[in-house]
Amino acid sequence: MTERSRASQGAGKDLLVDGGAEVVEDPDLTVEALARAAAKKRPSAILVGATRTGRIVAARLAAKLRLGCLSDVYRLKVQGSSILGERDVFAGKVVAQVKADLPCVASVKVGTYPKMSEGRTGLEVEEVGSLQGGVRLVETLEKRAATTDLRSASVIVSAGRGFRTKEDLSLAEDLARALGGALGCSRPLSSDYGWLPEELHIGLTGVTVRPSLYLALGISGQLQHIAGIKESKVIAAVNTDKDAPIFQVADYGIVGDLYQVVPAILEILKS
Amino acid sequence: MSTFDKNAVEESIRLKEASSGSVTVFTVGRSDAKKTVKEALAMGGDRGCLVIIAAEPDPHDSLTTAYLLARAIERAGPFDLVLCAEGSSDIYAGQVPPMLSEWLALPFLGYVRKVEIEGRVIRCEQTLEEKVRVLEAELPALVSVVSEINEPRYPTLLQIMQASKKPIEELRSELLVDGRGPPRLVTTVGMTAHAMSRKRVIFEGSAEATSRKLVEALRSEGVLKR
Numbered sequence: 001m002t003e004r005s006r007a008s009q010g011a012g013k014d015l016l017v018d019g020g021a022e023v024v025e026d027p028d029l030t031v032e033a034l035a036r037a038a039a040k041k042r043p044s045a046i047l048v049g050a051t052r053t054g055r056i057v058a059a060r061l062a063a064k065l066r067l068g069c070l071s072d073v074y075r076l077k078v079q080g081s082s083i084l085g086e087r088d089v090f091a092g093k094v095v096a097q098v099k100a101d102l103p104c105v106a107s108v109k110v111g112t113y114p115k116m117s118e119g120r121t122g123l124e125v126e127e128v129g130s131l132q133g134g135v136r137l138v139e140t141l142e143k144r145a146a147t148t149d150l151r152s153a154s155v156i157v158s159a160g161r162g163f164r165t166k167e168d169l170s171l172a173e174d175l176a177r178a179l180g181g182a183l184g185c186s187r188p189l190s191s192d193y194g195w196l197p198e199e200l201h202i203g204l205t206g207v208t209v210r211p212s213l214y215l216a217l218g219i220s221g222q223l224q225h226i227a228g229i230k231e232s233k234v235i236a237a238v239n240t241d242k243d244a245p246i247f248q249v250a251d252y253g254i255v256g257d258l259y260q261v262v263p264a265i266l267e268i269l270k271s
Numbered sequence: 272m273s274t275f276d277k278n279a280v281e282e283s284i285r286l287k288e289a290s291s292g293s294v295t296v297f298t299v300g301r302s303d304a305k306k307t308v309k310e311a312l313a314m315g316g317d318r319g320c321l322v323i324i325a326a327e328p329d330p331h332d333s334l335t336t337a338y339l340l341a342r343a344i345e346r347a348g349p350f351d352l353v354l355c356a357e358g359s360s361d362i363y364a365g366q367v368p369p370m371l372s373e374w375l376a377l378p379f380l381g382y383v384r385k386v387e388i389e390g391r392v393i394r395c396e397q398t399l400e401e402k403v404r405v406l407e408a409e410l411p412a413l414v415s416v417v418s419e420i421n422e423p424r425y426p427t428l429l430q431i432m433q434a435s436k437k438p439i440e441e442l443r444s445e446l447l448v449d450g451r452g453p454p455r456l457v458t459t460v461g462m463t464a465h466a467m468s469r470k471r472v473i474f475e476g477s478a479e480a481t482s483r484k485l486v487e488a489l490r491s492e493g494v495l496k497r
């Protein structure tokens with residue numbers, strides 16, 4: 001089963017709620033299944049991965065069970081009868097410390113904890129039987145194969161609006177390949193232009209990444225984008241504008257045209 | 272008004288224009304939140320409802336906010352559709368819409384980029400990280416929209432003036448809670464500015480020279496695989 005349907009109990013033991021494949025896909029069913037399992041097992045905390053589906057599940061479950069709910073939290077710790085966590089607010093400018101009374105529900109910010117190893121033992125399985133939801137799935141569109149998982153990439157080359165056409169993105173792809181890394185982008189490239197799939201968009205409303213090297217090409221460095229990259233080990237940037245905010249948060253920067261700099265880097269890496 | 276909320280208001284007005292019916296705008300806040308309601312009325316809402324809370328609300332106490340909205344919506348009478356933004360643009364917890372759907376016992380369609388209504392059936396495109404799902408439910412239902420769904424309109428001066436004549440009901444939160452509301456379970460303990468210290472080494476010059484310096488620097492950081 002995926003991480004979405006796996007509820008972690010406070011004591012550090014995982015509970016696998018099994019209601020078949022549909023339960024994972026359908027938030028209606030996931031909420032119902034988890035609510036039933038929680039009623040029996042009384043976990044002190046139910047943790048869900050903060051994907052879009054995960055956030056929906058966490059909040060609905062909390063309302064159903066009348067529990068507090070924390071969204072997109074990381075650095076969780078239990079203190080007495082409550083759980084403390086941190087989350088990014090105001091476009092990542094501010095970190096809020098939040099607290100919920102136990103028992104509670106929380107969605108954990110994606111990419112902030114190492115992945116749980118598969119085949120972990122000590123999993124309890126709770127069968128919930130057949131369930132029914134109120135929302136019907138008619139079809140699934142644009143189901144893209146998740147080619148690269150940005151969250152586990154050690155090098156990310158990221159493209160912004162400094163690229164003039166979709167075709168030009170091959171430059172970024174070539175560089176990513178030469179560096180053995182993955183391609184990411186700023187939100188406008190996926191959400192507004194549709195040049196790249198949504199799952200490659202990095203930042204507040206996209207994925208949070210923590211590579212060893214984050215190389216931003218033609219990205220201005222707005223706070224909402226920075227929110228997703230600040231845990232990178234090294235940040236490098238190429239931008240024509242020497243006053244671009246990205247240079248304030250970068251370790252290394254080249255003031256220059258990506259259309260000249262990227263081929264030059266490729267040339268150096270080849271030799 | 273939060274930028275994402277404008278997308279929800281815009282979508283409700285487009286749906287009204289395409290069929291018929293009316294749009295009521297709800298918000299929970301201090302009494303100064305009335306100006307937010309007025310903004311939405313200027314965009315084309317028909318009437319407003321402001322749930323006034325006496326104490327400064329905790330921005331992370333979504334359960335209470337959702338509960339108050341649910342009570343206010345129920346009180347306003349029958350409806351076909353509740354539209355919300357995916358989250359607020361400042362706190363972005365995104366909890367209120369799904370919680371509201373539980374309190375109102377409505378089917379929930381979240382992160383929607385397209386809405387179509389035919390008869391009593393609503394069909395939506397839900398955009399998730401890795402796919403888009405086409406979902407259907409019977410009305411009444413609750414939908415949260417993403418910003419890609421539309422381009423919110425700017426009200427004209429005339430619309431802004433007319434908005435001040437539209438009715439806004441003010442409800443005191445204490446009267447809605449009647450002892451059955453959820454206790455406050457979540458609190459914001461603190462807020463700290465995010466500090467980031469970076470080396471900020473900037474290279475200027477020819478593409479070849481700067482690229483060489485960058486590659487060298489990255490090699491010595493040990494972050495280049497090859």
Ligand SMILES: Cc1cc2nc3c(=O)[nH]c(=O)nc-3n(C[C@H](O)[C@H](O)[C@H](O)COP(=O)(O)OP(=O)(O)OC[C@H]3O[C@@H](n4cnc5c(N)ncnc54)[C@H](O)[C@@H]3O)c2cc1C
Pocket residue numbers: 159160161162163185186187188201202203204205206217218219220221222223224225228238239240241244256257258259274360
């Ligand atoms: C609520 C909210 C949430 C958001 N969430 C996100 C998010 O999660 N992620 C995200 O990325 N954005 C997000 N945004 C959008 C964000 O505010 C910015 O608009 C976006 O990040 C800008 O993308 P960009 O840097 O690619 O484009 P721009 O800001 O347009 O920057 C393009 C840069 O390219 C440079 N450039 C131009 N030509 C060249 C060239 N030839 N060579 C080199 N450089 C060049 C320019 O100098 C400029 O700095 C959000 C916005 C809002 C309101």
